[in-house]
Amino acid sequence: MVSFSSVPNFAQRFLSTRRRIEKLDIPISSYLKIWVNHSTLNISELGDKKIIFHTDIKRERNVKNILVNMIEKRSVESNVKVVAAEILGEKWLKPIISDLWLNEDVVPFFKPSNHSIDPSTIHKESVWDIVGRFREDQIANIVLTKKNEVEVAELVTLEDYRNITPLPAYELLRTLAKNLAGKKIVFINATPQGGGVAIMRHALIRLYNLLGVDAHWHVLYPRKEAFDVTKTKFHNVLQNVADPETRLNDSDRETYSSWIKQNAQRLEKVYIDADVVIVDDPQPTGLIPYIKKVNPKVKILYRSHIQLESHLIDTPGTPQNETWSFIWENAKDADLFISHPIEAFIPSVVPFERTVTMPATTDALDGLNKRLKSRHSDYYLKLFDQMLIETQQSPLDKTRPYVIQVARFDPSKGIPDVIESYRILVEKLKKNGKTIPQLVIVGHGSIDDPDGIPIYTLTMELLRSESYKDIASDVKVMRVPSVDQILNALVRESHAVLQLSHKEGFEVKVSEALMKGKPVVAYKAGGIPLQIIDGVSGFLIPVGKTEQVADKLYQLFTNLDLYHEMSRQAKENVNPETTTIANATKWLFLADELLKNGKIVGNRSAVRDLIRKKYKV
16 A cells, blocks of 8 residues: 655656656657659658658759758757668668767668659658657667567668778688578577677678678577576576575476477478578577487587586586586587687587687777767767656766666676775775775666576665765666667776676677777686786786775776776787687588588687688688
8 A cells, every 4th residue: 555645745856757858858869761863852850759851852962961961950059869761772881880880870771772662651651650660768679580580770881891800811701601502501599689699680681681791690589487597597507606405306307398399390491401400508509409300401509608617517415417418418419619718718528629619809990999979978878868867866967977787687797896996995995085986887778687686786775875975976787788889888988988797608798898099997707818918908906806806996096097998908919719700601611511511520629710710821
């Protein structure tokens, strides 16, 4: 029963929150529909629940310039943020999509049209179609076909990738793409959004589409009970971040097996005619025997993205050994096992000769990494402030710097260590009369991750404890929606980046921070040390040494010469193997070799080294 006395307080908080959000002056979201014919442009704009028509714009200038000028003018004069635009016109207009995406931060859509269309019909009936592709919070809806294939957005052109790629690497990519002509490649993982695997797959399939590679990405049909098993009994156990008493039992095995059987039946038409299938992480491994049964000639690659505690997996009687034994019973039928480039991540049962290594990657042209104009960064920071206010947190103080950790709310990510390191840093800075920075802890959620909300809740409870009450107001904690540019802007505007994972596969967020010139203070966990040059582009600290973390942060806030040099080194020393181009090349190479030779003798070699040996690049 609700107490009437509580209603005025609730109303007061509601009104206060609304006033604080109104003060942010967040631009109005706008969506464009553009029809281009030989002599004019006709544009309809839907924003603030009304349609504005910009008709019969004479094409006296380049189409791109007209659109850019219009978008910039609407931004400045009417406080409008164009979220998305669809262009309807001849195919030669298609390269404009990359200008909209990379320069104006507009999600582009393109439909070819070579015939006369009544502009009024387009504007009145189809401008709402674009809005329907987004949720109210401006997140683009992930589109899945009936076969659960992910439809990846076209954001850039092949020329954009060529411009950021050394010529030898680009030519090799084109050669391998031609080698796979007529072959079908299928990727299968658990979720289309929210995790690192999904982020990589969006970029990879986008590039393959541009190259003309017959590549498809399908995701499992979800079931909550199954995801509870794969996250808590697979993922957390294998990384040794679960309760020691957590064990995979017969009921868990039955839940998983029945779910996989259902997926195998529903996805059979996907893999029955595939030449190569890549299975990402433990969740879909149960499909492997089904795939082999209906398609005996297919080549299957199993890609492990998480940190496997192999010394525990190799010890009989441990939870890790029990879980891995169940997974390996299916995964052993794969033709190749692909691990992060860390020996300790490979269980001894995995055949030496059937193992290769490759790192996780990130994409320079996606929403997480592309350059943002200052007005775009300001817009996304305002959206973040709005989220903070709506969760009863204070917005960021723009007069003070902040340090940030970007990671899922997961037991392995070391969030309590982040908060403790910050507390020690604040004490050091106060003692020496220095400006006190803020702390931002953010991450996306994922549909196959039941830990997200509980860990977020535990984090907020920790900040309310006696130990941290004095710093709590300066700590901003948020599970942000899947708008990549929010994370992009937050990292770009930060002073330094933390990555205090206790267990980690690779955590490509480290490379993303370095790309933006941000020194990273991180634990020596998993694949993180492969990305940072200790003392040059960041600092590597033993797991759990929060005093040392605070000391390095103190140096980055008080020694500006050191900070600027580290920032420069961070940009210049990003590992080229962590790019989408490198990732795309490696998958094509592995597929080509398996199809031509029937097998790959990996001997735990880096795929990069196998490529260099064959192609001398």
